[in-house]
């Protein structure tokens with residue numbers, strides 16, 4: 001790996017305040033500033049402030065799971081990027097496949113969210129990934145490449161952009177692509193990014209989808225895999241730390 005890998009925990013709509021703050025406190029106590037990895041946790045929005053308080057003074061970063069395209073306004077139930085920033089977030093996931101599927105988010109919407117995140121000083125973690133049908137049809141590289149072209153704003157760099165490759169069929173299923181397949185997709189993403197930024201080599205490209213302590217060493221060793229976006233295994237302190245330490 002050419003840069004400091006990012007180990008990101010996406011809690012999704014899980015845990016309660018007590019469990020989330022306990023998890024955050026344990027991670028904050030265990031991760032040293034000089035770690036070989038950078039860690040970020042992305043709790044549900046209602047718990048961001050409580051988790052931020054647990055992470056204060058630790059190197060573990062805070063991220064949102066989504067943001068609106070607008071900075072403020074009449075958007076009931078939504079959360080803006082400046083609000084996330086105000087709570088201490090430095091990252092925000094945008095375009096997760098669950099958002100794309102559950103809320104009909106298009107590449108254009110995802111791109112606008114990533115731009116809103118940047119405007120608020122946040123680093124967007126832009127998610128892409130093919131469905132099982134698309135993989136079976138042999139269109140994975142086309143689909144993922146198109147998502148990167150259309151979802152990632154132009155002109156960002158290694159300090160202002162993270163991309164996450166999450167095959168939809170690998171999320172929460174216990175199934176993962178082969179290391180060769182992961183390598184092929186990540187190399188393709190790197191190539192597509194080079195048309196968008198002069199700094200493509202420095203952009204971290206995370207792999208996500210059923211990352212566990214048992215497969216993290218293998219997945220994180222793949223060329224162009226610069227970290228992991230972890231769902232289920234990020235909900236338990238020991239599991240998430242084991243993944244981070246496999247860097």
Ligand code: 13P
Nearest residue numbers: 010171172209210231232
């Ligand atoms: P799992 O690690 O539970 O498969 O979830 C991956 C994911 O969607 C992270 O954003």
